Amino acid sequence: MKKLLIIGTMPIILDMNADSSSDSEEEEIGETEETTQKPITCLISHDECYVAPQLLNELYVEIFARVPCSEYWKLQFLNKRFSQLLKSSEIFRMRQKLGLVKPYLFLLSSGANRWTMFDKDFESFLKLPKLSSNICFFNGDKEVTSVGTQLIVIGKEVEGITVWRFELEMQKWVKGPAMITPRVMFGSASHGTNAFFAGGVKIDKNSYEVVSIAEKYNAETKTWTAIHAMHKRRKLCSGFFLRGKFYVLGGQNENDEYLTCAESYNEVTDSWELIPNMLKDMPVLFSQAPPRIAVVNDNLYLLETSLNELHVYDVNANAWKKLGVVPVGAHFTRGWGVAFKSVGDELLVIGASSARPQSQSMTVYKCRPDVEEIVWEECKRCCRGVRLNHFILNCCVMLA
Template identity: 35%
Template sequence: MEQGLDMSSLIHVIGRDLTMKSLMSLPRYNYARIASLNRSFRELIRSGELYRLRSTHQVIEHWVYFSCDPLKWEAFDPVNEKWMNLPMMDTDLGIQFSDKESMAVGTDLLVIGNDMLGPGIYKYSLLTNSWSQGLPMNEPRWLLGSASFKNIAIFAGGVDRNGKIMDAVESYDSETGTWKTLPSMIKPRKFSSGVFMDGKFYVIGGISSNDSNPLTCGEEYDLDTQKWTEIPNMSPGGGGPRMAPPLLAVASNELYAADCAAMELKMYSKKNKE
């Protein structure tokens, strides 16, 4: 630590408040360099305080995470057109070749797959720029429907290590790194997709049993009432036992689906519920 420097002010000449405002407006890809300046800046980045301040002031950056190698990930900043190589994952061989889901939530990137001991979770922290083994779900599983909003992600359904299709639902809080069990879905399902829309969580499509019949319904979870509602005709269905989850995206609180077979982009009608 530098002698004679007031570490509480960060940039001594302008003071802590102006320092934080200046750092808050910088693109996120600069934070690794900022953390290398001295211990005070490094501890600031790792504390998460700067990210919470950005969230409060609605400073939002949408990064995209890619993996073209089982253990290698990259992040892309589409606004500034910057790439960042993440550290290599340090894990066993099992998860490399298993089905995996990934979810960016808050300052974490979660990778959920099937390792040698069953469903496993590996977590990349943007704060420390490192991978670690995350806390397991209360009911470990994979092949889930999931979506995130701010620092919360919800994971619904999936299969356990015995292949049982689940109706279990859990939320993950990136600020605490902990899991919370939520009310179960109406139908068990795997290979489903999840989205947040209008402040509610939706799980759509998938397969409910091993007879491979696809589900065309969706389910809506109200975070305030903590209740599920089934919504018919929310997914076009199709596919087979190894079907991929529906290709969905939400933009401006409107739900879109890509139909690869028909080469069409469809928008869900909330009014007509189809």
């Protein structure tokens, strides 16, 4: 059986019955109907020659790296070889090599029973399959991180804290593997195919403990590795990558006291450096959300939620500079329900518009922070065909 695959303007005939592990069988690819019976290397003007299975595999990877990520799941139905290819990270690595990686946003808003995936301009969307968990998981707080082409969602089920991951290529949810020390309310961030998790609350039956524990998750091996613990115990903190290091900022300690310090992790030395008073000038509100932070072009930005102000961090002075007002009503909810993210060289803020406080619909604003005068622009064509509540429960950006 042969199937026709169109990549761009080039029709490719794939022999789905062929086995790439056998040297005696050939894969046939042609440019037109008249050339469909010639070997694949006719594409480089050779009439008859042998093609090694490894070369064919590399060609498959390079071809499918150009297919939109949202279409990957369909490849699993071609044959076992393509299904195995999807489960590996070869396509993702090739997309990185070819410069084809694009940002996608995953959102879960109040009242929704499943996540929605958007392109960076919010002009197209994809509803993710429903996650087969219990009501305890859906109604409780959840922590979300993306790493590689996986969306990691961690929350509390009846039996304890559980890790779910959504595999973009296969378009399905898979449970596990569990963290070494299961917990919630941690700070996290990803870099390539690794994600780092630090601090949080460990819940064991009737015990409740704020920890300084840190772990690393590898998306390729789907394994957790313990790394050196932080200097401070902290919960409800924020994590981010800046200039090659993983940072954890703010939060509360084991006595529910707000922390103004941060810590940076050096993976080479497996050590943490304490950064005192990084949030010393920021107002503290009772029961406020974790710091809303984002990184653009190696600069750290913060949404100060009590006044809806945008600030940028001066690393040398260990101080924040005010850049202007952000057009959302973050002060109404102490920062909860507002998403503040970076996408490429832009900042995004998602939530309830301060210009339309009575509206229940989600609004998205963008700006380029590295200009003299920051101007926030509303995405007018945002979310056509889908209506989401303005209160954002979870949001993360995936580069895939």
